[in-house]
Amino acid sequence: MRGHNRGMPGTVALTLNGESRTFDAPPHGPLSVLGLLGLLELDMRKVAVELNEEIVPRSAYAETWLSSGDSLEIVHFIGGG
């Protein structure tokens, strides 16, 4: 589900790599970084995540909770000189 329903019950509105995205909240409890990477189908071993300009250690993905208004950067390595 996409849109800009910031604060709508049952959804989480995030800014991901500069783009607004809205996700359904999981049925039990809030959305974690780990849960988000799963929804995005990203291989967590190949990416790094910044939440509101703070690094999220990989070991903390499962317990780092997201709420509407959060801004994330999800990066990986690409070719460069």
Next chain:
Amino acid sequence: MDGQIAGDDTWTVAGRTFRSRLIVGTGRYKDLEETAAAIEASGAEIVTVAVRRVNLSDPKAPMLQDYVDPKKITYLPNTAGCFTAREAVRTLRLAREAGGWNLVKLEVLGPAPLLYPDMPGTFEAAAELIKDGFEVMVYCADDPLAAVRLQEMGCVAIMPLGAPIGSGLGLQNPAMLSMIKENVTVPFVVDAGIGTASDAAIAMELGCDAVLLNSAIAHAKNPVIMAKAMKHAVEAGRLAHLAGRMPRRMGADPSSPLSGLIR
């Protein structure tokens, strides 16, 4: 200098020892297959990599790690495209989390078209990164005072440019590079400006510990053959440095005896 000694000729940066003295970038190739083939041909054991946003609309797109194995080749994350110390530090903190290592290449750049090293920004970022436990290989101006200052701060390699990034102009400053090298005890690497094999050989003949280049290979008509040329050029330049060149003289000195000539 015999073959045995040459075979043992290694260099060490931040406690990691390497045989190849060629560090190559992984950018500007046609595709990831060509990237992998050129790196293989270059014999490089360290490659620079950039940190960028994941394309969230195509999460299954092939990634660099699928073609260049970070377990076999040391990834050196860079801060290309960072114009402030803050951007550079943020980028390398993300790189450390993505890769799990702290050996990095710092570059803080001034504006196009020169992308010349911004030394105030470089000092600021280096101080912050070193405080945060990073081992910083630093791209810098060919400034003897800056080089010594960066070394005193704790940078693990000093990497001045030979010419602007991607210019392929070759070393514009060989005398200055030699003079800077005299006062640097950590690894000294020419980074940027190499255009072809002879440029890399000259850098090594000057006594540099290694050469870092990207466009000279990636923008060659045949990158894989140029990668091989660079491998040989770096090895030849290194051996010439170790051998010690003959003195220059103004005038001829014949190699064949002048006695015993027929009349």
